[in-house]
Amino acid sequence: MLRVEEAARELGIGRSLAYQLIRTGRLRSIKIGSRRLVPRSAIDEAIARLLEEER
Known part of the structure; x- marks a missing residue:
């Protein structure tokens, strides 16, 4: 799990x-408590989705 800032980086x-x-x-x-966290697997999914949108 990454903080949003780490995922953005x-x-x-x-x-x-x-x-x-x-x-x-x-x-x-x-969201866990007041923290918003991004699963590491979501990074690869987001990249794949953004690449698909480019086509």
Whole structure:
């Protein structure tokens, strides 16, 4: 599990864009207490989804 900031860094995007992707359902995340966390597997899924959208 990654914090949103860490997930954004791995994707090479900013924190606000990562939150936008989460809000739109393009980046999977879960909420535990007050923390929003991104599963590591969601990073690869988001990359694959973004590549598909480019076609």
